[in-house]
Amino acid sequence: MASLRDIRKHISSVKSIKQITYAMKMVAAARIKKAQNSILASRPFARQMDRLIADLARELGEDDLAGTLACDLFRERPAGGTLGLLLVTADKGLCGSFNTNLLKAAAAWLRENRGRKVRVVVVGRKGRDFLKRLKGLDLQVELELVGIFPKVSYAHAQLLADQLAGIYADRSVESVTLIYNEFKSMMVQRVVTDRLLPLQAHILGEGGKGAPASDFSFEPGKKELLTALLPRHLGAQLYRTLLESQAAELAARMSAMESASKNASDLIEGLTLKMNKTRQAMITTELNEIVSGAEALGG
Amino acid sequence: MENRQLLLTVVTPEKTVLADKPVDFAVVPAVGGELGVLPGHAPEVVQLKEGMLRYSSGKEKEVFSVLSGFAEICADRVLVLAEAAELAKEIDEERARQALRKAKDAIAVKGEQVDIDEAQAALKRAAVRLKIAEFKQRHRP
Numbered sequence: 001m002a003s004l005r006d007i008r009k010h011i012s013s014v015k016s017i018k019q020i021t022y023a024m025k026m027v028a029a030a031r032i033k034k035a036q037n038s039i040l041a042s043r044p045f046a047r048q049m050d051r052l053i054a055d056l057a058r059e060l061g062e063d064d065l066a067g068t069l070a071c072d073l074f075r076e077r078p079a080g081g082t083l084g085l086l087l088v089t090a091d092k093g094l095c096g097s098f099n100t101n102l103l104k105a106a107a108a109w110l111r112e113n114r115g116r117k118v119r120v121v122v123v124g125r126k127g128r129d130f131l132k133r134l135k136g137l138d139l140q141v142e143l144e145l146v147g148i149f150p151k152v153s154y155a156h157a158q159l160l161a162d163q164l165a166g167i168y169a170d171r172s173v174e175s176v177t178l179i180y181n182e183f184k185s186m187m188v189q190r191v192v193t194d195r196l197l198p199l200q201a202h203i204l205g206e207g208g209k210g211a212p213a214s215d216f217s218f219e220p221g222k223k224e225l226l227t228a229l230l231p232r233h234l235g236a237q238l239y240r241t242l243l244e245s246q247a248a249e250l251a252a253r254m255s256a257m258e259s260a261s262k263n264a265s266d267l268i269e270g271l272t273l274k275m276n277k278t279r280q281a282m283i284t285t286e287l288n289e290i291v292s293g294a295e296a297l298g299g
Numbered sequence: 300m301e302n303r304q305l306l307l308t309v310v311t312p313e314k315t316v317l318a319d320k321p322v323d324f325a326v327v328p329a330v331g332g333e334l335g336v337l338p339g340h341a342p343e344v345v346q347l348k349e350g351m352l353r354y355s356s357g358k359e360k361e362v363f364s365v366l367s368g369f370a371e372i373c374a375d376r377v378l379v380l381a382e383a384a385e386l387a388k389e390i391d392e393e394r395a396r397q398a399l400r401k402a403k404d405a406i407a408v409k410g411e412q413v414d415i416d417e418a419q420a421a422l423k424r425a426a427v428r429l430k431i432a433e434f435k436q437r438h439r440p
Contacts, residue, residue: 038313045310048380052344052371154312154382216373219329219345228346229369232382239312 004282007275011268018264024094025257028250031150032186035247038152039183042243046236053233056226059216073199073230077174082117084167084176085109086160086196088241089127090249091149096256098181098189098249099126105191106130106179110137119167121160123148123242142167149246157239164238165231168197180241183248187255196237199230303338307354309363309379316363316384325354325377327370334370342373347381349427362387364427383424387432395428 002010089102103126110118117138122128123145131141143163148156164176176197181189218225307325309316325336328350347370352363368381402422 041314042312044315045312045380048310048378052369052380056344157312158382216342216344219331219334219343225344225346225369232368232380236312 002274002278004275004278007271007278011271011275014264014267014271018261018268021257021260021264025254025261028254028257032247032250032254035150035243035250039240039243039247042236042240046240049229049233049236053226053229055216056222056229060222060226073168073197076198079174080116081172081174082119082170083113084164084173084197085118085120086164086176086178086180086238087120087122087124087127087131088178088180088245089122089124089130090245091125091147093126094256095249095253098252101189101191102179102181103127103130105193109177109179109193110134119173121163121167123160123245148242149249152239152242152246154235154239157242158235160238160242161231161235164197165234178241180245181248181252183244183251186251189248189252196234199234303375304356305336305338305340306376307379308377309352309365309381309384311368311381311384313383316386320354320356322354322356325352327352327377327379328365329370336372336377338375340372340375344372345370347379349423351387351427351430352379352381352384364390364430366424366427385428390428390432392429392432395425395432399425399429 085106087102087106089099093099106127114137117140119140119142120131121143122131122141125146128141128144128146131139143160145156145160167173168176175195178192178194178196180192182192184190304321304323305325306319307322308318308320323338327334327336327345328347329345330348333350334345347365347368349364349366352365354361364383364385364387365379365381366383368379370380371378398421402419402425406419406422
């Protein structure tokens, strides 16, 4: 049976762990508010951008589009050949199954596309380390962004977008896939595996209302404008992805740390009970000894 | 003439800088040179380069720095989508100068760990900020 001192030691170590997990939970809770606000703040830009693209696309007929870079970003490419992958993970652990689920999804995706050359862009230390451990795959890491959380800025997203567009400009790349954690709610994160490039055509289709098309004049030209707009659209989309992933990470950490704190409390309770029982047992034994000793003396 | 005004909106990915601000006159830095916009301007979509965005509303005058983006002018509304926008008042000239020097150094060194793209972007940003700071001094009342 553990001695009283051992149990006390155990209790104090669990207590200090609880303090740490609780502090981490509070930090995550404070940051998540900010992360959610930046998601909200990024929406007007993305919305206006989409509208502008839709307006422009309506202006341009199929013929105008042909041969431009813009068209290239939309057209399906023949199957086979190289694949692109963007994996967005966290930099740090201690956030429950956040990274595990992501890496599982990434591993599944890689298994599906076994034998093909994959060019990867990775965000977050966990993802980078995961890719380093992989062996026997034809992987080529193009860019790794480590340590950008929790201060994601648009510049990071633009950097990613440029890199991905560069990869995609290579004719042999069939498509670029994106794997990240979506922020559904404070309790739920969902791993999303999505196709990033070629762009889905529907962003062109949903035209908003607005002035009759013919009224607009364009500077420089429509084609040039659309060509300049689309990479920015990609940037805005990636920015949203990064923000979502950031918020999801914080939410995951918050709930993980909350349950860790709760477990620590339960553990402390159990240990305290055990300690009290041990102490009581010791007192009883001591009393027994005194009484029996007195009896032996007194006859 | 009736008092018509433009509604100026400036949004960046990180925040909405101005939302439907009524102004008399706005100047946006289009790729082909600065473009002044008065109420009743013809609908137009322009690409912007890094530069100064100015507007005046009555006595009030403000200058923004913007980094490449787009502007849409339609029915007395001006919508500016920029990658970054900053109020001139918030720009610290000394800091901008330091940033400029740092970015130049980073590009000159071209070390392994230096992110050239990032440094180029920083250089552009700093240059715009400095330009605005100088503009501010010239136009100080």
